[in-house]
Amino acid sequence: MFTRLRYLIELSHAYSIARRYFITNGFDGVLTMLGLLMGFRVSGAQSLELMISACLGGAVALFMSGLTSAYISESAEKENELHKLEQSMLTSLEDSTHAEAARLIPCLIALVNGFSPLLLALLILTPLFLAQQQLLAGLPPLDTALAIALLLTFLLGVFLGRVSGRFWLWTGLRALIIAAATSVLILLLHLLLGVK
Amino acid sequence: MAIVTHVVLDVLKPHQPNVLDFASQLADLGENYSVNLVVQEVDDRTHSIILKISGDHLDFDAITQHIEAMGGSVHSIDEVDVKSEPGKQAVA
Numbered sequence: 165m166f167t168r169l170r171y172l173i174e175l176s177h178a179y180s181i182a183r184r185y186f187i188t189n190g191f192d193g194v195l196t197m198l199g200l201l202m203g204f205r206v207s208g209a210q211s212l213e214l215m216i217s218a219c220l221g222g223a224v225a226l227f228m229s230g231l232t233s234a235y236i237s238e239s240a241e242k243e244n245e246l247h248k249l250e251q252s253m254l255t256s257l258e259d260s261t262h263a264e265a266a267r268l269i270p271c272l273i274a275l276v277n278g279f280s281p282l283l284l285a286l287l288i289l290t291p292l293f294l295a296q297q298q299l300l301a302g303l304p305p306l307d308t309a310l311a312i313a314l315l316l317t318f319l320l321g322v323f324l325g326r327v328s329g330r331f332w333l334w335t336g337l338r339a340l341i342i343a344a345a346t347s348v349l350i351l352l353l354h355l356l357l358g359v360k
Numbered sequence: 361m362a363i364v365t366h367v368v369l370d371v372l373k374p375h376q377p378n379v380l381d382f383a384s385q386l387a388d389l390g391e392n393y394s395v396n397l398v399v400q401e402v403d404d405r406t407h408s409i410i411l412k413i414s415g416d417h418l419d420f421d422a423i424t425q426h427i428e429a430m431g432g433s434v435h436s437i438d439e440v441d442v443k444s445e446p447g448k449q450a451v452a
Binding site: 253259 | 431
């Protein structure tokens with residue numbers, strides 16, 4: 165089954181598409197969590213339950229959005245590709261591996277696009293879950309979660325660097341700068357609006 | 361039933377799987393299958409190819425089915441070599 169799936173992935177070049185979706189929506193997930201956590205940080209929120217609920221709500225929304233949007237767009241794209249190929253071949257490809265790939269690959273890409281922000285968000289929220297269970301000895305949960313968010317942003321940048329063949333430290337730092345700029349913007353907005 | 365030992369097929373196939381994969385998958389269909397693939401023409405989405413497949417006992421149906429499963433279509437059978445099955449003679 166995995167051999168078959170690997171063959172379909174190779175046939176439709178789905179690996180690079182899935183990788184792109186993983187990075188794009190993973191970045192969305194990390195920055196959304198970072199934004200929410202920064203919001204809690206600057207407003208001085210204390211309730212762990214409130215933070216977890218808000219962040220989980222955001223993560224689930226990103227999961228659903230990623231799952232459905234990727235499926236809708238990729239299935240339309242694959243159907244269009246198959247139709248064009250059928251026109252070139254002057255025959256139906258309904259029983260071919262191309263049709264099988266056009267049916268299966270959008271589901272696979274949708275799963276990657278949905279789960280990447282959800283899993284990264286859950287990783288970021290781990291300190292909050294641990295603190296809720298009194299398992300985070302001595303560490304401030306919100307700051308630890310923020311640190312994990314920054315670390316994951318850096319790692320996503322490193323991954324991008326490996327994909328593009330550029331120097332990993334530079335791409336990692338570039339992603340980190342984007343996360344830092346997001347945090348500064350939230351802080352400035354908070355200071356400007358004076359929201360407590 | 362005569363045994364098919366060699367066929368030459370004129371086939372239209374999509375770019376994917378590539379010619380190496382295409383030929384390898386056909387070679388894997390049976391023991392001692394030897395496949396020669398020559399690209400005749402490359403279009404926007406398709407390749408026109410000539411396939412020469414040889415073997416001790418070719419399963420022609422399996423070959424055409426697998427070509428279709430890979431998205432290809434057999435345009436014509438241009439050449440065949442067949443031999444009689446040992447110990448079997450045609451009934452008049």
